[in-house]
Amino acid sequence: MIVMNTRQFDSFGIPEAEASARIAAGYSRIRQQLGVPFVPTIYRILAQCPEPFEVAVDALEDIVIFAEEMDFSRRVQRQARAALSEAKCCLPVGIELPETFKRVMSDYSAANPIGLLFILAVVGRHLRPHPGVMDSTIPLYRKNDLKADIIVCHGNVILPGFWRDAMSWPEVAQEFWSCTRTHALEGHLGLARNSVMGFADEETSGTVIDSLADNLRPLIPIELMEILAWFPTGISTMIVEVEWLLGARRGLVDSEM
Secondary structure, three states, X not given: OOOOOOOXXXXXXXXXXXXXXXXXXXXXXXXXXXXXXXXXXXXXXXXXXXXXXXXXXXXXXXXXXXXXXXXXXXXXXXXXXXXXXXXXXXXXXXXXXXHHHHHHHHXXXXXXXXXXXXHHHHHOOOOOOOOOEOOOXXXXXXXXXXXXXXXXXXXXXXXXHXXXXXXXXXXXXXXXXXXXXXXXXXXXHHHHHHHHHHHHHHHHOOOHHHHHHHHHHHHOOHHHHHHHOOHHHHHHHHHHHHXXXXXHHHHHHHHHO
């Protein structure tokens, strides 16, 4: 039975700078386990419920071990690239990427596959893609409001972490977003994302991910679960977006040599 709770939850979660000592300790463990310098949104959202947050953070070590044993990160990234291999889409041109931006892409490439396993261990498997997330149904381009356009095109739930951080470099983010958006409108990104979701579902069937979900789901208030339910689709989408942008960048570098 899912715990009932009338509390309102923030879809941004608890910022690292505002975390209590109890939550900050969990955040430190998350950064260490993921090997990245930030705490992704999914963990900050869950931190609004300290008890299930701590149970989930305890489980993260097992999730990382499972990922390493299954070579999950490399294989799910390969799945994303393979699903996109026939896609034809515009590529960002004439952009000099700051080294700091390249590190952001690399960090999310590392964090997202673990994040996908983590959310499946929280909400369970067999979920349908959340409607309106970077598929051919996204609305007309809001060129005058990049943040709002990214949010609405990702199902109007949250601003995905990769794009939030990418917006620290507005010109780069705008160029990359324009190309990625075109990719989504043509239907390629949604199909690749669904391929990633299916792959993750199959690879985790009957594993520790299922047993963790059985333990964690009853601890999550239904209002929070409504936000968390977006993340299997959202993280799978980010995996495809980041892998495509990394691949596009490699292609651009190769073409310039």
